[in-house]
Structures are given as C-alpha cells and as structure tokens.
Amino acid sequence: MDHVVVVGAGLAGVRSVEALRAHGFAGRITLIGEERHRPYDRPPLSKAVLLGETDSTVVDSDLDALDVRLCLGAAAKGLREGVLETTEGELEYDGLVIATGATPVRLRGEGRQHVLRTIDDALALRERLVPGARVAVIGAGWIGAEVATAAARAGCAVTVVEAGETPLAAALGAVGGHTIPWYAQAGVELRLGAKVGTIDADGLTLMSGARVKADVVVTGVGVRPAVEWLKGSAVEVDNGVVVDEHLRTRLPGVVAVGDCASWWSRRFGTRLRVEHWDTALQAPDTAAAALLGEDAVYDPVPYFWSEQFGHMVQFAGHHPAAERVLLRGDPRGEGKWAACWLTAGDRLAAILTVDRPRDVVQGRRIVEAGHRLDPARLTDPAVPLRDCIMA
16 A cells, blocks of 8 residues: 545644554555645634633644645545545545545524634634623534624623433433523523524525524534535445444445544444534544554443533433433532443443533543443432442
C-alpha cells in the first residue's frame, strides 16, 4: 500500500492520519477537507466559541511532521474502486478512510435559520446573540440546550421549541424530563409538544398555527450522515456507511470512522452510529489497523458529555439494551444525580450523570466489564458505584 486518502478533515480524519503513522505506515497520505479552515474540534463550537471565550478550536496535531498532503476546499463527489472523485479532480488511492461526518437537518421556510456545525456557523450565530435579541431554538436536544444556555447568558430572550414531550427525548427517553426545571431557572421559555411548521422572516409558525416571534432562529433537530456522495458506489449506505466490527466497508481497502460510520457492536448486539467526539477520537486507531491488515475490533462503550444550564451532563453506554432505569439521588434536590439503565440480569447498560463525574467514570468501566449490580445499593447515592458490583 503506497497511498492512503483520508476524506474528511475533522477530528476523525486527523486522528486517522496520526493512527496510520503510529501503526507504521510510511507511504503517502492525502487529507481532503471540504472547508477551507485547518482541521478543528467541534465540541467547543456550542460552548466556548458561542460564549465568546475563544475564536479558534484548531486540532492539536502537527500535520507537517506527519508528512501529510492537506487539500482544503475540496469535497468528495463520488467513489469507484481505487479512485476518489472530488470537486478538485480525481485521486487514486490504495487505501481510503471515509470521515465525512454529518450535516445538520434544516426545516422548511423562507426565513433565515442558523445551524451549528462549523466554526463559521458558530461565529455567525455568536454575532447575533446580543442583549435583548429574541432567540428561538428549535429542538431541546444536546445542541439546542447548549445554544439556549449561551443565548440566555448573553442576555437574549430565549424560547426553546421541542416536538417531544421532554427535552432530550430521543437520547434519554423519559429521563430527559428531569431537565425541564433547568430551563425556567435559566430564564428560558420551554414549549414542549410543539412541532414547527415553517421558519418565517420574523420567527416560527407552529403546526398548531401558533406563532413564535424571533429575531434569530436556530435549528438544532439533528444531523444526517454526509454520505450522499457515495450513491452509486460499492460502499453500502444505511443510516451512514455500513462497516463491520473492524470498521471495514465491503469495498476492499476502504474503512469509515466518526459521525458517518455505522458499525456492528459485539457488546450490544446491534449496529451503532454515534455522533460524538469520543468516537471520532478513538475509532481511527481500529480503522488504521484494519486498513493495514491487522485484526483490531472496535467495540467501545459510547461516551459523550454536554454542558448546559450550569450542569455537567455525561452519558456512557447504550440504554435501549436495558429494561428499567433507576435513579441515584433526587433530581429535584441539590442537582447532583444519576440515572442507571439496567438489563433484565441487573447489568448496567448505560448511565447518565449530572454533576457526578466519578459515577460516569466508574459506570463506564462497569458497562465494559459486564458486571451485575445490586439495585438496592445502586439507588443510594452515598454508595460508590463500584461498591454496588455483586460478587
């Protein structure tokens, strides 16, 4: 193998380059990025960048030392065996890493809607978050809550419109309902069960006919894997690039990582596609190994975090594998609590923690090890999570 092309210059793409070199690949590497910015981290966009704490989130990596040809402002257009088609021409490859990420979902309407995916998106939105501005945020998921946090802190009048019956409904189910009081405490109006019809020049029209007046509209209803360019290729696409537990596609010499990869999880016995920083950070090592003929397996306990309304929220695991959920601590109390999803055999499938960082560290290890837990001890927040493991 002489030439590896990495398409997608986000964190997953850069880490793929690093992993290839770490595994001893000495050939040529070309890194293709659709944006004209040097590779940067995305999690700070909805946090430090929106809050005005930084203007740059460049990934800490010495691409010159890694001997990489960096091609910015070039987008993937198509793929056939051995050839990547881009807006800047064709590139022949011996190995290919697909790391094209995801693109935000936009809603109907003629009005301007901000999304939050790129550094340019974040800087443009930050300019509009001025004291007194009326801001409508569509979606009370992870991004919506973080945008609402930043807008409220900037002195905006914020309304969050959520189609579900609780915030974070898609990610956490009913457990997300415990975050409802946070909105009022932050001075944010939360409208639940409210579906958006159109985005207009002066705000929103809901499906009910009600109007939400706004100077700024932010759409945070999710993303779609950026895989349209793979249509007609031999790479299977189904809610992302379909890969096996080694992150290999069915096209020889092609692997996929990050937000666009849908991999088979041995641990949970299902296919997963996780749109979070930890996946972009960790998966490239397995992908590089697979590309170079090694037999590494990618089977993580998914992890992510969110900073919203003064709380550090962390999650590890895959809760659809569970049958019931138990709480550690009272969400109505001092605010430090956790939710634990248990399987029928009382094994921890997932854990959500609010301002309890030790719980998520121990919980992730317990999910990974497959330990059974004592439910009675588990619900006592004074008992360390590791002491709830049953012999």
